[in-house]
Amino acid sequence: MPLLVEDRLPLAGRVAVVTGVSRRRGIGFAIASRLAQMGASLFLQHWSTNDAAQQWGADNVGEVMALLRTELVAGARLADVGLDLSGADAADALIEAARAEMGHLDILVCNHARSGGDGTLADMTPAKLDAHWQVNARSTILATRAFAAQHDARAGGRVIWMTSGQQLGPMSDEIAYATSKAALAGMTLSVAHWLIGRNIVLNTVNPGPVNTGYLDEGVYLPDDVLEKLRDRFPGGDFGQPDDPARLIAWLVSDDGRWVVGQVLNSEGGYRREG
Numbered sequence: 001m002p003l004l005v006e007d008r009l010p011l012a013g014r015v016a017v018v019t020g021v022s023r024r025r026g027i028g029f030a031i032a033s034r035l036a037q038m039g040a041s042l043f044l045q046h047w048s049t050n051d052a053a054q055q056w057g058a059d060n061v062g063e064v065m066a067l068l069r070t071e072l073v074a075g076a077r078l079a080d081v082g083l084d085l086s087g088a089d090a091a092d093a094l095i096e097a098a099r100a101e102m103g104h105l106d107i108l109v110c111n112h113a114r115s116g117g118d119g120t121l122a123d124m125t126p127a128k129l130d131a132h133w134q135v136n137a138r139s140t141i142l143a144t145r146a147f148a149a150q151h152d153a154r155a156g157g158r159v160i161w162m163t164s165g166q167q168l169g170p171m172s173d174e175i176a177y178a179t180s181k182a183a184l185a186g187m188t189l190s191v192a193h194w195l196i197g198r199n200i201v202l203n204t205v206n207p208g209p210v211n212t213g214y215l216d217e218g219v220y221l222p223d224d225v226l227e228k229l230r231d232r233f234p235g236g237d238f239g240q241p242d243d244p245a246r247l248i249a250w251l252v253s254d255d256g257r258w259v260v261g262q263v264l265n266s267e268g269g270y271r272r273e274g
Contacts, residue, residue, distance in 0.1 A: 009039030009073060010253040014156055015102045017094070017147070019085070020112030022046035023059045024067070025213045027162075028111040030241035034249040035107070036071035036078070043098040043105070044068070044080040045112065054116065054214075077102070085112055086134045091142035099150055107252045108147040109160045110140040113181075118174045128176045136180035144191065148198055157200035158252040161188065165206040165265060169272040185263045192261030201260050203251050207244035208267030209233075234269040243268065 016035045021028035021044040032042055044065070051058035061082070069078050079101040083094055098105055114135035117128060144159050151157050163185040164171070164178070171178040185204055192202040209229065214220040215238050221229070230237055244266045250256050251264075 010255070011035060011107075012039035012073070014040050014106040015043065015098075015104065016040045016107035016109065016252070017043045017045070017098045017105055018109045018111060019045040019094070019143070020047075021068075021080070022048050022051055022061055022064060023212070024064060025211075025241060026111075027207060027210060027212060027241045027244055028109075029064065029068070030245035031109055031111060031248050032068050033071050034242070034245045035109075035252070036068060036073070036076065038249060038253065039073050039076060040107065041076045041102060042068065042072070042078045043102050044078065045083050045085070045094055046080060047082060047084050047112070049084070050114065085139040085143075086114070086131070091139045092146050094139075094143055095146035095150065104152060104154075105147060105150060106154075106156050107158045107160075108143060109248060109252070110143060111160075111162055112136075112139070113162065113177075115174075115177055118176045120173055121175050124175055129179065132176040132180040133183075136177070137183040140184060141187070141191070144195075144202070148195060148200055151198060151200055153199045155199060156254065157195075157198065158256075159195065159200060159202040160248050160251060161202065161204040163204050163206045163263060165208060165267070167263070168206075168265065188263055189261045196260055201251075201257060203256075203259055203261065204263045205244055205248055205251070206263065206265045206267070208239050208265065208270050210239040210241055210244060212241055232271045234271075239266075239268050 018032045021032050046061050048058040048061055065080050081097050114132050161184045163181045166178045166182040188204040195202050247266045
């Protein structure tokens with residue numbers, strides 16, 4: 001009997017946990033959409049309270065989830081949870097909820113991030129540093145630990161972390177954010193070395209400047225700064241959420257199995273100031 005089309009899809013029969021999926025224009029949405037089209041079932045985390053505090057605002061999460069359900073192939077499922085990942089037990093709660101709903105988990109994409117409430121070195125306080133560490137670094141590391149504990153060493157175990165290119169240029173006005181994300185880039189090789197013995201491949205992706213809404217005119221940066229930033233791209237425009245999503249979709253597929261413990265810069269030729 002011939003295979004169904006969905007049985008030949010790269011991620012058919014696999015379950016992916018993707019965090020930070022709450023806005024149509026977000027990278028998390030683009031990742032979830034790509035993985036769904038490749039056949040995966042999805043367990044998605046969101047925390048719209050964080051979005052609502054930003055200049056670009058929040059989407060209706062129910063509508064976002066409904067739209068992603070239309071991307072699923074036959075037989076795949078989608079479930080979601082609203083969860084604040086700043087809590088000490090939140091990462092374990094995320095994986096436990098995903099396991100309870102979906103069974104064995106094959107893929108973990110830690111796309112979530114805290115931004116805002118930051119500043120220069122002179123502005124730093126323990127509270128600012130801790131707030132970013134808890135969400136961006138601690139929850140990612142502990143979610144990866146919980147994911148690895150439930151993984152049964154079958155083929156296809158994948159983890160993706162997200163960083164922001166702190167090793168490529170200064171982020172002097174976002175010290176707390178940069179510190180938390182740099183920790184992930186710095187720990188990638190060490191954690192990947194431990195995970196690969198459990199048949200789990202870890203890589204970290206820096207998506208570069210991607211317009212998830214904050215690079216629209218009149219939202220976050222002055223127009224003259226946006227123009228200068230846009231000119232640093234060979235194509236004359238910013239990246240779009242689907243640009244890093246395509247790379248991540250390849251990395252979590254079987255085709256990406258030979259790339260291990262790397263920090264990959266997906267920046268479209270972005271030219272930093274000398």
